[in-house]
Amino acid sequence: MKLIASQEVLSEALQTVSRAVAPRTTLPVLAGIFLKAEEDHLQLLASDLEMAIRSRVAADVERAGAVVVPARYFAELVKRAPAGDIEIAVNPDNWTVELQWAGADYVIHGEAPENYPSLPFGEDDGSCTLEQAMLKEMIRQTVFAAATDEARPVLTGCLMRLRNGHVEMVATDGFRLAYRRVPLVDDDQGLTDSGVVIPARALQEVARLLGDQGTVSISARANQATFTVADTKLMTRLLEGQFPAFEKVIPGHYRSMMRLDRQRFHQGCERAALLGRDRGMGVRLTVQGGTLTITGVSSEVGRVHEELQVELEGEAIEITFNPRFLLDGLRAVAGERVIFETTGPFGPARMRGEDDPDFYYIVLPLRAV
Amino acid sequence: MRRIKVLNEDVVRHIAAGEVVEHPASVVKELVENALDAEASRIVVEVAHRGSWTIRVSDNGWGMSEEDAPWALERHATSKIASLEDLRRVRTLGFRGEALPSIAAVSTLELVTRTPRAPHGTRVLVRGGRRQAVEPVGCAPGTTVTVTDLFFNVPVRAKHLSGDKAEVARITAVVTALALANPQVAFRLSHEGRRLLETPGNGELLDAVISLYGRDTAEQLLPVEECDEPFRVRGLIGRMALARSDRSHQYFFVNNRPVRSRTLRTGLEQAYATSLPRGKYPWAVLFVECTPELVDVNVHPAKQRVRFTAEARVRELVRRAVERALTGARTGWEIPKSAVETPGVAEKPVPYLPAPSVSAKGEGAHIADLEPLWDIAGESDVLSRLRPLGQLARRYIVCEGPDGLYLVDQHAAHERIHFEQLQGDPAVQELLMPVVVEPGPEQLALWESHRVALERAGFRAEQFGPTALALRSVPSALGNAEPRDAFLQLLSRLREAGPARTGAGEWELVQRALAACVAAVKSSQPLSMEEMRRLISSLAATPRPWTCPHGRPTVLKLPQQRIDRYFHRS
Numbered sequence: 001m002k003l004i005a006s007q008e009v010l011s012e013a014l015q016t017v018s019r020a021v022a023p024r025t026t027l028p029v030l031a032g033i034f035l036k037a038e039e040d041h042l043q044l045l046a047s048d049l050e051m052a053i054r055s056r057v058a059a060d061v062e063r064a065g066a067v068v069v070p071a072r073y074f075a076e077l078v079k080r081a082p083a084g085d086i087e088i089a090v091n092p093d094n095w096t097v098e099l100q101w102a103g104a105d106y107v108i109h110g111e112a113p114e115n116y117p118s119l120p121f122g123e124d125d126g127s128c129t130l131e132q133a134m135l136k137e138m139i140r141q142t143v144f145a146a147a148t149d150e151a152r153p154v155l156t157g158c159l160m161r162l163r164n165g166h167v168e169m170v171a172t173d174g175f176r177l178a179y180r181r182v183p184l185v186d187d188d189q190g191l192t193d194s195g196v197v198i199p200a201r202a203l204q205e206v207a208r209l210l211g212d213q214g215t216v217s218i219s220a221r222a223n224q225a226t227f228t229v230a231d232t233k234l235m236t237r238l239l240e241g242q243f244p245a246f247e248k249v250i251p252g253h254y255r256s257m258m259r260l261d262r263q264r265f266h267q268g269c270e271r272a273a274l275l276g277r278d279r280g281m282g283v284r285l286t287v288q289g290g291t292l293t294i295t296g297v298s299s300e301v302g303r304v305h306e307e308l309q310v311e312l313e314g315e316a317i318e319i320t321f322n323p324r325f326l327l328d329g330l331r332a333v334a335g336e337r338v339i340f341e342t343t344g345p346f347g348p349a350r351m352r353g354e355d356d357p358d359f360y361y362i363v364l365p366l367r368a369v
Numbered sequence: 370m371r372r373i374k375v376l377n378e379d380v381v382r383h384i385a386a387g388e389v390v391e392h393p394a395s396v397v398k399e400l401v402e403n404a405l406d407a408e409a410s411r412i413v414v415e416v417a418h419r420g421s422w423t424i425r426v427s428d429n430g431w432g433m434s435e436e437d438a439p440w441a442l443e444r445h446a447t448s449k450i451a452s453l454e455d456l457r458r459v460r461t462l463g464f465r466g467e468a469l470p471s472i473a474a475v476s477t478l479e480l481v482t483r484t485p486r487a488p489h490g491t492r493v494l495v496r497g498g499r500r501q502a503v504e505p506v507g508c509a510p511g512t513t514v515t516v517t518d519l520f521f522n523v524p525v526r527a528k529h530l531s532g533d534k535a536e537v538a539r540i541t542a543v544v545t546a547l548a549l550a551n552p553q554v555a556f557r558l559s560h561e562g563r564r565l566l567e568t569p570g571n572g573e574l575l576d577a578v579i580s581l582y583g584r585d586t587a588e589q590l591l592p593v594e595e596c597d598e599p600f601r602v603r604g605l606i607g608r609m610a611l612a613r614s615d616r617s618h619q620y621f622f623v624n625n626r627p628v629r630s631r632t633l634r635t636g637l638e639q640a641y642a643t644s645l646p647r648g649k650y651p652w653a654v655l656f657v658e659c660t661p662e663l664v665d666v667n668v669h670p671a672k673q674r675v676r677f678t679a680e681a682r683v684r685e686l687v688r689r690a691v692e693r694a695l696t697g698a699r700t701g702w703e704i705p706k707s708a709v710e711t712p713g714v715a716e717k718p719v720p721y722l723p724a725p726s727v728s729a730k731g732e733g734a735h736i737a738d739l740e741p742l743w744d745i746a747g748e749s750d751v752l753s754r755l756r757p758l759g760q761l762a763r764r765y766i767v768c769e770g771p772d773g774l775y776l777v778d779q780h781a782a783h784e785r786i787h788f789e790q791l792q793g794d795p796a797v798q799e800l801l802m803p804v805v806v807e808p809g810p811e812q813l814a815l816w817e818s819h820r821v822a823l824e825r826a827g828f829r830a831e832q833f834g835p836t837a838l839a840l841r842s843v844p845s846a847l848g849n850a851e852p853r854d855a856f857l858q859l860l861s862r863l864r865e866a867g868p869a870r871t872g873a874g875e876w877e878l879v880q881r882a883l884a885a886c887v888a889a890v891k892s893s894q895p896l897s898m899e900e901m902r903r904l905i906s907s908l909a910a911t912p913r914p915w916t917c918p919h920g921r922p923t924v925l926k927l928p929q930q931r932i933d934r935y936f937h938r939s
Contacts, residue, residue, distance in 0.1 A: 151610060151851035152804075174800055174852060244802050282796050282845070322798060322845060346799055366845050367797035 001065025001090040003037045005057055007081050007101070013044050013055040014075040016232060019205050021071040022048030029115045032068040033075070035088075036113070037061045042088075045119070046071060051202045052119045055232040065090055066113035069097050073108055121226055121235055127219035128190035130167060132229065134182040136210040138169050139203045141180045141332040141359055146200040147173035154197055154241035160220070161195025162187070166358075167218075170246055171200070176325050176363040177246055178332055185215055196220040197243050202236035209234060250362060251348055254341035256314035258287055259354060262338040264308055265292075266330040272296045272304040273323030282366040283326060287317040296323075319345050320366045329361035390471050393422045393519060394539040399468035400514050401547050404428035407512060410570060411555045414544055418533050418561070421521065427513040432484040438491040439503050441480065442473050469514075474498040476519045482512040497522050534818035538864065541565055541811040542617070545581055546627040549620050549654050552577040566810045574605060574654065583807040583836035586611060586652075593655065595690030600659045600683055602690045606637070607652030614854070614889070615861040618809060620654045623664055628675045633657065636687030640695060648889065653691075657683065751775075752909035752924070757901035766901045773928040779896070781917035782908045783888035787846055788918040789911045791880050796845040797827040803839040804852045806830070812860040813838070819863060822879040828856055846887045859886045881918045888917075 014033065022030040027049070034045040042059040045052065067090045077099065078086065087100040095110040139158075147155035158171040166181040202225075209229045210216060217228045226235045272283045272294050286293040287310060296304040319342055330338065335353035342349045346367055352360040390396055397414055404412045407430025415425045433441060472478055473495040483490030490508035494501040496518075537560050548556040548568045555570025568577045579587045590605040607618075621633045633655060641651045665676040677683045755768040755775055766777040808816060816823065816830065816838060823830070827844030843852045862882035896904065908914045908923065917923055 147851070149851035149854070151854045153610065172801060174802060174804060175798060177801055246802075249801050320796075348801065362801065364799040364801050367799060367842065 001035070001037045001067055001092070002063040002088070003042055003059045003061045004085050004087050005042055005059040007078060007083050007086050009057045010042070010086060011075075011078045011081075013057045013232075014078055016055050016209070017044045017046040017053045018071055018075050019208070020046040020048055020051050020053040020234075027117075029068055029111055030117075031071060032111060032116070033071045034066065034068050034113060034116045036066040038064045045116075047117065047119055049117065049237075050199065051205065051234065051236045052121075053205070053232065053234050054119075054121060057231075065092065067092075067095055067097055068111040068113055068116050069108060070110070077106060077108070119235065120224075121233055125219045125221050125226070126189035127217040127226075127228070128162070128167065128184055128188060129186040129215045129217045130182060131185060132210040132214050132216045133212045135216050136207050136212075137334075138167075138180045138182050139207045141334075142169045142171040142178040143200050143203050143207075144171075144328055144332065145173060145176055145178040145361075146171040149173075152241075154239050154243055157197040157199045157239040158203055159195050159197050159243040159246075160191060160218075160225075162191045162193050167191060168195075170243070172244065172246060175322075176329065176361065177249075178329070178359075178361050179246075180359045182358065190217065190219040192220070195243070196225055197239040197241070198225055199236055199239055202234065206234055249348065250360075251343045251350070254314070254343055254350065256287070256312065256317045257339060257341045258292065258310040258312045258317065259337055259339050260292060260308060260310040262330060262333060262336060262353075265338060265340075266327065268294045268306045268308055269323055269326050269330065272306065273327065275302055275304055282320040283323040284320045285317060287312050317342050319349065321349075321363060322366055325363045329363055332359070332361055334359065390475060392539065393418075393424060393536050394543045396422075396424050396472050396476075396516055396519065397426065397540050398543045398547070399472065400424070400426035400516075401544065403468065403514075404430055404512065405547070405551055405554065407431045409511065409554060412557070414540075414556070414558045416537070416540055416558075416560050418536070421517070422519040422536075423515070423517045424519070425513065425515045427511065429509070429511040432487070432511050433480075433482040433491070434484050434487060435491045435505070438480060438482055438493050439500070442469050442478070442493060442495050442500070470498070472516055475523050476521065477517045479515040479517075480512065481506060481508050481515075483508050483510050485510040534815070537565075538811050538814050538818075541814050545810050546620050548581065549574070549577055550622045550625050550627055550656075560814075565814060578605060578654065581836070582809055583834070585805065585837070586807045590652075591694045593690045593694045595686060595693065597682065597686045599663060600657060600679075600686050602655060602657050602687055604653065604655035606655070606691055606694055609641075611652040612641075612649040613652060613861065614648060614650070614858040615865070616650045617811065617861055617864065618652045619650065622654075622656045623666070623675050624658055624661065625656065626666060626675075628666075630675055632677060632680045632684045633687055636684040637691055639684075640688045640691035651691075655687065655691075657687070752905060752914055755905050757898055757905065760896055760901065763895055766896070766905065768905070770926070773926050774932065776925045776927075777905060777908070778917075778921070778923055778925075779904065780888050781921050781923040782904055782914075784884050784917040784919070785911055785914060785923055786904075786907045787887040788881065788884035790846060791826075791844075791884055795827055795883075797829070797842045798845040798847075799842050800840065800852065803833075803841050804856075805833055805837050806840055806853050806856055807837045808857060808860055810836075812857070812864065815860055815864055819875065819879060822875050823859070825876070826859075826879050826883050828859065830856075844883060844887070846883075855886055858889065859883060862886060884918055 017033055021033065030048060032046075036043040036045075037059060038061065040058060040061060041056045042061070043054065043056045045054045047053070074097070081099070081101055081104070084101060089098045089100070090096070090110065091098070095112055097108045097110045099106045099108070142158050146158060150156060152174075155173055158169050160167065160169050162168075162184075163181065166183055168179065168181040170177065170179050172178070206227045209227070209232055214230070219226045219228075220238070223238050223240075224235055225238055226233055269283055273296075275296055282296070283304075284295045286295065290309055290312065292308045292310045294304065294306045294308070329351045333351055333353045333356075335355050337354040339352050339354055340349065341351075346365060348362050348364055350360055350362050390399075393416065397416065401412055401414060404426060407428060409428030409430035411429050413425075413427045417423045469478070469480070474497065477494070477496045480493040480495075481490055489505045491503065492506040493503050540560075541558065544556060544558045544566065548554070548566065552568070552574045553570060553572040554568075556566065556568045558565045558567075566581055568580045575587060575590070578590065586607075589608045589611045591608065592603075593606055594603045595601075611618075616634070619634065619637065621628050621630055623630070637651060637653050637655065659677075663678045665678075751771055755770040755777070758767045758769055760779075761767050761776070764779055766779060768775040768777060813836070820830075827842055828840065829842040830838040830840045833839040840852050840856055843855060847855050859879075859882050862885055863878065866878055866882060915923060
């Protein structure tokens with residue numbers, strides 16, 4: 001294998017695929033990046049067997065071939081090389097990789113390409129298409145609610161499914177739930193109505209690939225999903241198991257509804273949470289007439305009392321929350337004003353943006369003392 | 370012909386120790402083992418506690434003839450071995466001929482038995498070791514032993530029995546293990562008429578597990594089978610999701626005898642070593658089979674411990690078997706063989722580093738240099754003057770402080786802090802969706818007995834089918850730790866805490882267990898300097914900062930002058 005590629009382009013692609021390199025692995029070859037030169041491009045691939053990222057860059061290929069290079073040294077070296085062309089040549093007898101640019105000549109020990117796992121990227125599967133910016137926002141608004149505890153694996157991911165010309169994404173850790181949907185740009189059977197559960201970690205990586213322009217196509221098959229953004233593909237293993245039937249727990253009817261300024265509400269809760277930080281203290285919301293009172297008591301630190309103007313419809317509210325769950329929701333809601341609905345002091349509450357029918361956040365209260 | 374003979378002196382002397390009937394569970398164990406040895410296909414255990422314990426074990430096995438029955442209650446009378454040579458080849462569960470007479474010595478024991486061919490059965494009644502009656506009686510083939518007034522003549526032992534609830538939990542554990550060991554036998558255990566467990570007895574281990582643990586658990590199991598003649602290991606192991614915070618769900622059987630074995634446990638846990646976090650133990654039911662000559666079951670009077678002639682080989686076999694089952698389970702992408710079998714890597718022997726041997730004395734001398742800070746008057750502000758320097762082994766915070774170096778045990782400190790916070794009624798987080806938990810029969814019984822206190826602590830649950838619970842809320846102090854794990858951990862801590870209590874004692878027990886649970890969730894985490902400072906200041910704010918709620922020290926001090934002396938500066 002022998003080729004010439006641009007340092008800037010190569011370095012960027014290496015940074016992208018490096019995200020999938022297994023940091024600690026029982027399979028040493030996975031600490032490497034698989035390179036394959038053919039025709040007019042160089043393909044780069046890294047994987048930890050949970051997730052794989054593949055990218056390609058234009059290259060002047062003199063001799064086709066493949067090799068596995070140690071990710072850390074190779075990527076760092078290319079990153080620190082001066083801008084301009086880099087020549088890469090592989091000796092297939094001992095798999096040494098030689099990098100050359102003006103005045104410099106580096107040799108890195110690589111590995112035989114046959115040792116690298118074969119990863120099925122599902123090239124010919126159908127896919128559906130979304131706006132990149134939309135998917136990025138969708139991930140931001142839901143992924144935080146996924147469980148971090150591995151005990152129920154299916155909850156460490158987001159459900160992604162097709163409904164009425166929209167793609168829906170849902171995450172829950174059993175304490176709260178975030179839902180968002182976005183309209184499809186194009187659908188060629190990339191997703192199904194029953195949907196798939198994508199690991200949160202993979203979605204966070206997908207979000208990094210996404211920009212503000214252009215589209216992304218998604219294809220979920222059998223036990224894996226592939227996201228394609230321009231020349232880069234991210235493939236992830238799907239989480240097995242049944243995602244909870246979340247619609248059942250979403251209340252259809254609310255006893256009270258208040259509308260208020262999102263930012264003020266957020267700041268008030270943040271301040272109230274500060275005092276109870278070490279104690280798991282709840283933040284109490286009391287709404288009567290047009291006033292929301294936020295209170296919290298910590299016997300050691302002190303006391304919180306803050307009042308905000310709200311518009312209340314329905315019954316007066318008195319309810320306590322884990323402030324962290326409240327704040328997570330307020331960060332996810334878009335728009336200036338937020339609608340907050342409750343079903344009673346111990347029942348689920350819903351939070352959403354006033355002008356945003358496509359997002360909601362369900363949170364369960366604390367049964368406080 | 371008479372099948373039961375008195376052992377000769379020679380044999381008797383070679384038997385490790387006299388049978389000890391410690392509590393009702395050991396009675397149940399002995400009686401069920403006898404039933405199994407009689408090749409019963411159905412065993413019913415009924416227990417009740419009204420003032421004293423009543424235990425009845427009925428089976429449909431061989432039964433005993435009119436001639437044999439009275440002999441069964443003589444010491445060292447057994448049908449299972451006759452000579453020393455036989456002792457080396459023991460395959461039956463009971464063999465010392467001690468069980469029935471030992472039980473009969475401390476209770477009223479009624480033995481009703483009939484062989485299938487005999488026209489009628491025999492009833493033998495013994496009270497306090499004295500034969501009261503031997504008479505013919507009409508009954509079904511098989512044996513029914515009814516033990517009443519247990520420990521009536523040993524009031525001290527009766528007094529030492531833990532509470533009703535703890536004993537039932539212990540009995541449940543015993544029967545669970547025997548039912549798993551014998552899937553070909555239908556077991557039924559009831560307590561005061563309430564069914565605690567039941568297995569189908571169709572010979573399928575998996576079906577036995579389903580009936581004891583439920584279908585969700587069974588779906589997380591992987592079959593194990595491996596052979597290294599003359600040793601064979603088979604059974605079921607749990608995927609990572611089934612890992613528990615204690616070892617109460619590890620069952621080992623050697624030639625179908627429930628055993629505790631460090632060798633087997635180590636083999637099992639080594640196979641999981643890299644995939645389970647610290648403090649998590651795999652779920653397993655493992656059977657080891659070998660010719661009886663290769664295993665010594667006579668190490669322990671209760672026959673619970675065994676020794677193999679080739680310990681290392683058995684451990685390695687178990688490790689390999691489990692590892693294979695685990696790797697096979699990973700429905701992974703295709704990995705070329707060349708990548709896995711890099712020569713020189715797979716074959717390289719694991720370097721063996723002997724643990725530094727520390728004599729008890731030497732260790733004591735070092736510990737003496739570190740002083741636990743108990744409740745030292747006038748030093749209560751020591752904590753607020755500690756300056757964290759860093760973390761040791763993710764478990765201890767190393768601090769500079771007045772006149773020396775201090776070590777703070779992260780876990781113990783968390784435990785104390787949470788224990789104080791949980792005083793009064795803790796805040797409870799409602800769950801969006803109920804979490805279904807299958808705790809296993811023993812812990813299900815434990816939940817039921819502590820139900821009210823657990824609910825007050827925040828774990829509100831309802832029975833959900835015969836083997837499962839639906840958890841509806843959790844203590845808010847747990848943060849967003851997995852409810853199922855935390856709940857099971859709390860149950861296992863309650864189990865370890867021993868005899869169940871009632872009233873204020875029970876509430877304190879639950880609180881202590883919960884504090885430990887919360888602390889366990891939060892300990893062994895890397896801490897930032899800010900988190901360390903906050904932990905110490907929270908500890909300083911508690912009224913009794915120097916110990917955890919279980920009485921272990923939270924802070925140790927290494928005085929400056931000692932350090933100076935070590936460096937020869939004094």
